[in-house]
Each structure stands twice: as structure tokens, then as C-alpha cells.
Amino acid sequence: MNKLYIFLKYFFIVVWTVFVVAPFLWALTTSFKDFQSVNGGVTYIPWVDFEPNLEGWKVLVKSPAKGGVDIIEPYFNSMFVTCTASLISIILGTLSAYALSRYTFKAGFVKNNDITFFFISQRIMPPIVLSIPFFLFLSSINLLDSLTGLIVVYIVLLMPIAVWIMVDFFNKVPREIDETALIDGCNPYQAFLKVVLPNSIPGLIVAGMFCIIFGWIDFFFAFILTFTEVQLLPVKIVALNSSVTPWWSLSASALVSVAPLIIVAFIVERYLSKGNLSGAIK
């Protein structure tokens, strides 16, 4: 029984690991292949099954004039938009969440929980519903095809995540902490900044992580709201596709695009292993 349990446990771990890691390995090897090694039958091991070359990678940094695709600019655009929108969302989201957690609001039948739900409901809607309003809105203020416009839209998309996570987190920070800070002589703003906020860093990290992930992977709105002036990474990667699919450079760009998230995951994982975040995620 016990042995069977151990066997099953490791069996599933192995299956799951293969499931997660295999696509990465496959993309990694593919990125070093050329036309022949991709289309001429299945090849697995570099230097044995095929001769690796850097063509797929070089294309990514070469300018379009020399036949490349140059993902460097979209890469930094994506980073800029994601980080700025996440930062603003976290700041606004944290402030709203604190208010929603600590003060009682009432407008007719609308109460705190309804307001919180309103924020979350923005993410329940299929994004396509929002595409036309966003398009018209951005075009009316002349922000179509611009980084600023994208940041505005991403704040709308990311702030509900920040509010949702932070309301939950602040609800778990005992009210007595605020009260103690008031008793110790802080005004409500100092109490929030000096006492509550430092205690909420784990929550901020989780919220930040989710904002960055959802901002970084968004293709849909970047695709609809930008044309030629500005391009974000997911759109650029899709644009790589042509009549002959360049699997090697697609694989290379896919790896490059997940790299920042892997780094974020490692940073957050360090907090996780310290046990600092356990309360924040539960």
C-alpha cells in the first residue's frame, strides 16, 4: 500500500514534470534548427540528429531591412507598458482595497462587497466585449496606437486583480494594527504608510506578480489597439508567422518572451520558501 502510494506519487510527479518541461526543451532545440531539420522528419538531439545553428536567434535582433524581425523594440515596449501599468494598478488598487477593507461605504443598496465585486466583474466579462468600447474610447482621446493608450487600458484590466488580492489581504491584517498605530500617535495616513503597508508586502508581491503576468501575456488588446507605430511583443511574435512558418525563430522568441516571467517566478519563489507569502496566498 505504502509502496504503491510512493510509486504513484513519483509517477505523477514525473508525468507532470515531463508535461511542463517538454515543451520548453522542444522549443529550445527547435530554436537551433534550420529548415531542413524541422521539415525533413523528426530530429531530437543536437549534434547527433541535426547540426545546431543560431539563425533562428539572429533573426530576432536583425533589423527588418536585413531580413530580420527585430523584437528588441517591442520587447522594451512590452516591458515598459507592463511595468508602468502594473505599478499604477498596484498603487491605485492598494489604496482602493484599503478603503474597501477598513471603511464602510453605502450608496443605496451598493455596499463594500458590491464594489469589490464590481471590480472583479471586469475580469468576468469576455475581453471581446470590451474591445469596441476601448477602441472608441482611445480613438476619441487620440491614444490609439500609442504606449500611453495601452497603459490606460492595461490599468483598467490589471487594477481589478490588485484590488481583489489586496482586499482579501487587508481583511486578514487585523484592524487592531491600525488602531494601535492611531493610539501610538500616527494619523490615519501614517498608520497606513508606516504600519499597514510594510505588513502587507507579501500581498503586494503576489498582486504585483499577477499584474505583471497578466499584463505581459496580453495579446488581444495589444493586437486591437495598436497598428504600426507601436508594437508589443506578443503581437510581434505572432507577426513572425508567414507562408513558411519559421519554427526556429518562433521558438527562440517564445523562449525570450517567457524569460522575464521565469525571473519573476524565481524572485517570488524565494519569498515563498521563506514562508512570508504563505498567508498571502492561502
Added chain:
Amino acid sequence: MAKIDLSNISHSYNPNDPNPVFALNPFSMTWENGNRYAILGPSGCGKTTMLNIVSGLVRPSAGRILFDNKDVTDLKTEDRNIAQVFQFPVIYNTMTVYENLAFPLKCRDFSKSKTDERVNSVAETLNLKSFLNSPARKLTADQKQLISLGRGLVREDVAAVLMDEPLTVIDPDLKFRLRRNLKEINEQYKTTLVYVTHDQNEAMTFADNIIVMSEGEVVQAGSPKELFERPNTTFVGYFIGSPAMNLFESEASSNDSVKINNTLIKTNTNLSNLKNKNIKLGIRSEFIKIAQNQNENLVEVNVEKVEDLGNYKLITAKMGNFIIKSKVTRETEIPTQNIKLHIPAEKCCVYEDNKLI
């Protein structure tokens, strides 16, 4: 440090309702500077509301609060210079012990040297000196509670330190030590301490004044001795003391005696102005002894059980349909059959409508 006056304070959580429910019925009270007060009562009786009104976390629906004759009712918590310790230790997790203790001074712009001096002195009193530089979250629950307390004591001029069941999370033996600590602190710093608890032992051993509350009402305020010997209401008699006060439904039979099961008990209370004849006689089990050679106020009882509780014996006996409890010394020989108990007249309390006459 201040004298605190609560004048006609009342509080309701739905004051605009046509029939407001009062969490705290109107009362007035003065807390003298440097004394130790305990607010005692069962859960949900309004103790915490009272404390929060004093600290300013709750604004009373009516009445004024005065610190040293200065009206602070409309003052915000942070401007009242009050300290409050909650049931569970509230510490600033991200700071060291030193930073925790220094926080109230930092908020009030004290100089670095003054802060140093105060923090070190308080840390000394609370035995926290060796932890000053450790992160506060690494400490044990009782040490954390000491930090909460220390934040209250670090300000010399604090009006009062309010404690809301501060020792709930702490081991019994440590509780005893901390309570003694608190007394010493009170004597050393002459800080007014207000201590909320539902544990009568805690209240009796800690405070020199106890305020007993029940259902939003201040039922009695007085020294432990007063509360013990002359409870104002049957509730106080029942709530304070272990075992609770013996209470017997009885009937007035003359100007100073009552009848329980046809036994006449003389009291020192004047019963000539009674409105109804059905009254209650209350007597502490501590004052009931086995009759030696007295010839009045004797009741005949059947001993049901005798418990040896270490420093005393507790006799539980039946007198008609009443249960009577008596505390006697361990050395007392207790006959197993019928015995006579003596109820001293001067210790009898007579209650009409559950209120002391």
C-alpha cells in the same frame, strides 16, 4: 497621566433607529490618576465598547469624556495620548523590538537621546533588554504582548494604559508573573491602568477598583472587598466569587428576618419598607460555617458531597429544595449525615427584585 471623567456616556451602534439598542447604557464614572481599575463582565456586556470610547476608537452616542477636566470627546485617537493593549499581541512585524517600543515616541517627534533613554528604561522593566535588536516577529506570544504593553508605557505622560483582556493568550504561570509586573509598573510609573477582563480572579488580584458590567449596564463599582461582601445585585453576587453567592428565594417575616423553608434567618437589614414579600437572601459560602454553639440563624441540611479543593473544603448540602454551599478549612471534620450550618446575620444580603436593600 490624567484623571478621566466619563460623564453620562452611552453608546448605541444604531443611534438613528427609532428604537436604538444600547451597547452601553448611560453611566457616569471617574477614574482617578494612578489607580488600577478592572472592568469585569461576561462577553458582550459592553466592556470593550467602554474602552474604545475612552481611547477614541468609538465615539459615544451621548455624553462627554474629560481628561483632567479637558473635554476630549471630539479629539481623535492619535491626539488623546492614550495607550491600549489588545487581547492578542499587536506588534509591528516589520520592525525590531527597539523600533516597536520607540514608535509612539517617533510619531510624536521625540529627540533621539530621549527616545533611547525611555526605550531602555521600559525594556529594563519588562525584561526585554536583551531582545531590543531582534525582529519583533521572532518573539514568543507573551513577549509580544510585553511589547504592546511597553509601547504604552514608553510615553511618560500617557493619560492611561487601557488593556483589553491582555493576558488571554498567555500561559497561566506567566499570567501571574505579568500581573505582578503590571502592579509594579503601576506603582513605579504611577500610570492609570484600566484592565478589561471576564475573569474575576484576574480582576480581584489586579485592581484596586472593579467595575462590574452586565448587558451594557454598570452594575457596581467598588473595591474587591465591597464587591465580594456586599454585591449590589444578585448578578454581581453570582458573577463574583467562586463558588457563586448562595441565593435563596425567601419571604420576609419580620422587620429584620426572612424565612427560608420555614427556617427563620435574622439579618441586619431593615425590611420594613419592602414592596413585595418575595425576596432573595444572599450569603457567601465563605461565611457559612458548621454550627458550634450558636443558637440562632441555624439551618439543618443534608450533606450531599464534600470536595477537598486543596486549601479548603467545599460542602455541598441540600436544604429542602435549595442547594447550599459552604467553604470550611481543610481540618474541619464533616459529619456525613445531617448537620447544622450557621448563617451570620451581619453577612446576609437581602435582595428585592435582584437589587440589594
